[in-house]
Amino acid sequence: MPSDHDVDLVILGGGCAGLSLASRLADARTTLRVVVLEARTGYVDDRSWCFWRPEHHDLSHLVSKSWSSWTFAGTDGRTSTRSVPGLRYQYVRGSDFYADALRRVASSTSISIRTGVQVSAVEQAGDGLRVQTDSGDLMTRWVVDTRPRRLPAMLYQCFAGVEIESDAPLPFDIDEVGLMTGMRSDDTGLGFTYILPLTPTSAVIEWTRFSVTPLPEADLVAGLDTVLAGQGLASARVIRREGGVLSMGRPPGVPGTLPGVVQAGMGGGALRAASGYAFLRIQGWAEHCARELIRGRAPVGHPPEPWDRREMDRIFLQAVRARPAKTGDYFLSLASRVPPKRLVRFLSDHATIGDYARIIASLPLLPFLAELPRRPELFQHTEEVAG
Known part of the structure; x- marks a missing residue:
């Protein structure tokens, strides 16, 4: 490790994604030097x-x-x-999650959390990255950025x-x-x-x-x-x-990042487009990313959505947007006409081909067929999303 790196890894954001990764690294007793930078000054029961x-x-x-x-x-x-x-x-409960993660991180001698820190920029510097903050700069090999982003x-x-x-x-x-x-x-x-x-x-x-x-x-x-x-x-x-x-429903493709920087959390693909569920997806990512880091490899982001799930979500969201007054009918049809085990698998990222077939059969055909073409013009607004 180059001597001019202050740490091996900087995690930007100490929310669900950032703390999930840090706590898993702590559980593994990693010797990597890790710093979590979080803007809030303390944790409250806020989600x-x-x-x-x-x-x-x-x-x-x-x-x-x-x-x-x-x-x-x-x-x-x-x-x-x-x-x-x-x-x-x-x-x-948010307070229980925070308390558990902070306790696990506190058991590590190589991982720290710095609260009340504002990050202004991340830039390449030599063979690493410079993280600029209001409390000084940090040189690091890798950055995992879980901060809110406008998407x-x-x-x-x-x-x-x-x-x-x-x-x-x-x-x-x-x-x-x-x-x-x-x-x-x-x-x-x-x-x-x-x-x-x-x-x-x-x-x-x-x-x-x-x-x-x-x-x-x-x-x-x-x-x-x-x-x-x-x-x-x-x-x-x-x-x-x-x-x-x-x-x-994000547009295809992920905005480019600097080499050594990974986007994660809600701003990096954790959110399931058609449902809004993210917690288990974040936990799965954190486990995978921690495992890669412990093996000496670079951090990884969230895996891309499988084609079938991505297309099902896209068509559903396009239909909801095109016919908002019918949205309640769509959800009630899913709830009443799809066997609950199949619907839960769909909402939890474990759907089978048979599950997709039952979901398609439960919804009106023509409105959804009309949404088969992609509509990139729909992606016109942005909003900050939490990590």
Whole structure:
């Protein structure tokens, strides 16, 4: 290793992706000198992640709640409640994830996290890279950049949520997730409520909109307030808030980077275009990237989407964008006409050819056939996405 490198690896961003990689390197007791640079000055309970998995798995220690069934529902009375034997929908609280990752990193003598650091530039310098920050420059061999980036997208999944607590029991089934409830579509897109009952008197409730442009936070919070009022929960205690804008459907190709720099996290391809799920994809990437680094190889980014998954997502998103008022019907058709095990495999990146066939058969043929051609003109907006 050249003597003028301060460290071997700089991880830009200490969010889900950056901490997942750093903690795996710490678990492996790497001798690589690693620094995580994070702009925030501290970690708070500001987000959560969900996924389907069997009850017991390698990430079970992070799961604070899980459910055996999930519901799709429209405002017209159509409802589909589904379950898959052996699978549970699982919830990871941000504060638990952060605490676990920070504890693991703290056990390493070669990995450190520097918070409150603003990175201004990354540039080639000699046989390495110079990372310029407001607290000085760092010379490194490699950079993994997980920072938020502004990306063009076909659609945006915009949401505002709260964790609430009430003195009285909440009007939800504690064993059932409201995955997409109160679905209503119009010419501006789909809106729905996402409900995670945590205890009989507490829950996470989010108002979500699909939109061709990023929506203002104030509009999303106003929509959430309307949802809470409609549930009789306007006076419930707010424990915490979360929200964001997810870029759904990226254009082909990834912007070029400097040699030795890898993009990862939400800005690097972690987000599943048609669903917005990312947590397990980030964990899989972090495991692979850590393994390569431990073997003395360069870091790697997220793998490209398989052709069949990429094309299915693209056609679906183009159809949703072209016919926003029909979006609720599309999701209700998927929920009611596709066997739940097949739909979960599709949403979790494990779909088979048979699964794709059932999904295609569940949707109206002509609107989706019309979207077979690519429409690059749809990628006209950008929005910052979190890593």
